[in-house]
Amino acid sequence: MTKSKDTTMVQSHLFKPLLRDIVSPRHAMVKLADAIDWKSFEDGLQEYFCADNGRPSCPVRLMVALHYLKYASGMSDEAVLDEWLENPYWQYFTGGIYFEHEYPTDQSTMSRWRKRLSKSGAEQMLEESLKTGLREGFIKKTELNRVNVDSTVQEKAVRYPTDARLYDRMRERLVKSARKNGVELRQTYERVGKKVLRSQSGYAKANQFKRARKSTRQLKTFLGRVVRDIERKITTPDTELQHLLELGKRLLTQKRTDKQKLYSIHEPQIECISKGKAHKKFEFGTKVGLVTSSRSNWIVGAEAYPGNPYDGHTLKSALAQTSKILGFEPEMAICDLGYRGNNYEGKCNIQIVNRFRRRVSRSLSRWWNRRSAIEPVIGHCKSEHRMDRNQLRGKSGDELNVIFAAAGFNFRKLLRAFALFVYPFFRLVFSLLGKYSLKRFGKEGARKEKNLPLKGFSYSHPAFA
Incomplete structure (x- = not known):
């Protein structure tokens, strides 16, 4: 059940000072808090909560503002709450009246709120960051007519996958789940598995690859024995054990040349994506696409694309999301050579920047040169807004994290714009x-x-x- 904070009647507290007496009205955070339309979030997110049943939720403004602050500062849930407890401007931004000395919520509540929120709810946060800039005059509507489109990899917070570690980790998860189901295994290989895994790492470090491959085969044998033992002794496994058995069989049967390989036990949906980088040949995560305004680099679209599709096949979806957020379709989209042969059909003029520049008009050449302006935006999202190592779980976590990162990027631009008092x-x-x-x-x-x-x-x- 939703709960909104009523701030119409403000009375002094005997032991708590009012935030309006502490903060400066000229501070950028205070100006931004007064400029955002918080009522739109209460109306837009109403469908995700029951109207007349259940425990009252935390105020919508509090949860939305905490996520703005989290992704704008690149902090974790715990760090954001610690900073909120000490910063009166953050408390004012989240709708507080008095300076509080206790946490407003906890990390688990923030995690559950994100799970309840869907992709469209996160897009509303990105949309409101643009609407605020338009209302305050920091963004001109004409600036949004031309956009840059590019894709990158949003890496998942998983360790680098190797066959030996995957076999051992899969065996551990199966043994743990089997014990929950009351299955007594013939042998768990806990002690010997740990010993063989350590030997394999030492052989690989010493370039003794023949011995390392032998240890890897031993770990694979241990996993196969555990899978077959569980299948013999249980007929109706629960959902968790059944899922782990399917992953175990998939891991045992996959080959080196397979395309849909398993790279992580707790995140089986991630893909191995090669971007041709010299310092990092492979990235394990999900492909995402960003759309920015060509002139002033506001992010107007952010979306995750599971399955590692071709860049050109994502253009239609990227521009559809941008049109939904902006309320109109851009006039021109500038892309790199990876978007040749795209699937877009519409009125937007798609410009593919060719490395061999033919003779074009001066104005078009200017927008072609602005295409590379999206590259530092991707870098900022990864280094400062939690898009480098995605901690949110599952496919929904991939979708939400990239949109939250884009909203956090726009949030910081709004703060800088408000900070320019001149x-x-x-x-x-x-x-x-x-x-x-x-x-x-x-x-x-x-x-x-x-x-x-x-x-x-x-x-x-x-x-x-």
Whole structure:
């Protein structure tokens, strides 16, 4: 059952100070908290909660704001709650009235709330970050007409897979689940399995590959014996044991040349994706796609694509999600050569940037050169917004994590825009400089001379939109 916090009647507390008496009204976090339409989340997420039954949930604003802060700062659930307890601005942002000295919720509640939230609910957080920028004037609607599209790999938080470790880990999970079901195994291979795994690692380190392969075959034999022993002694296993038995058989029968191989026991859906990087030949996770505005690098679309599809086959889905979030379809989408032969059919002009630049107009060449601006956005999402090592479980975790990371990226851009307290002054100065250049140099000359004054400033920043 949903629960919203009523802040209409605010009274002083005898022992708790009011947050409005602590925080500065000129702080960027305070301005952003007042600019976001929190009521839209209560209305939009109403369908994910029962209206008249069950225990009242935490306030929707609290949970949404905590996830904004988590992915904007790149923290874990526990770290976000610790910071919330000490930071009055974070408490104000989450809808607090008094400065609290106790945690508002716990990590388990945040995890369960994410499981209840679906992909469309996470997209609403991304959509609201863009709407806030549009309402405050940091984003012009015309900036969203041209977008850049690119894909990358969202790695999962799994260790590097080897056959020996997979065999041993699978055996451990099967033995543990069999004991829960009351199955007495003939032999569990706990002691000898640990010994053989350590020997295999030592042989591989010493480049004694023949002995290492022999140890790997021993571990595979142990797993096969445990699987067959469980199948003989139990006829109706529970869901968990049945799932582990299927994974065990899949691991035993898979070959080196198979495409759909098992790389992790607790995350069986991840794929091995080769991106051609010199420092990292293979990445284990899920392919994701990002769509950013070409001019000012706001993320307007983020989606996960299980199954490692071809980049061109993801373009239709990426632009459909972007149209859903923006409310209109972009006029132009600029992509790299990986999107040749795409499956998109619509009014959007798809531009494939060719490495052999043919003669194109000056304006189109300018947008082609802006295609690479999406690359640092991907880097920031991975290094600062928890898209590098995805900790959320399952396919739904892959979908939610990339959208949360995109919302956190936009959230930090909004904070920086609000922090520019001299924004109105600079906007006036640059508008006057533009009029002066237009009067002195003409239309074409003003376009060439527009970067002459104050070269250190970036005109693509949202404050100068």
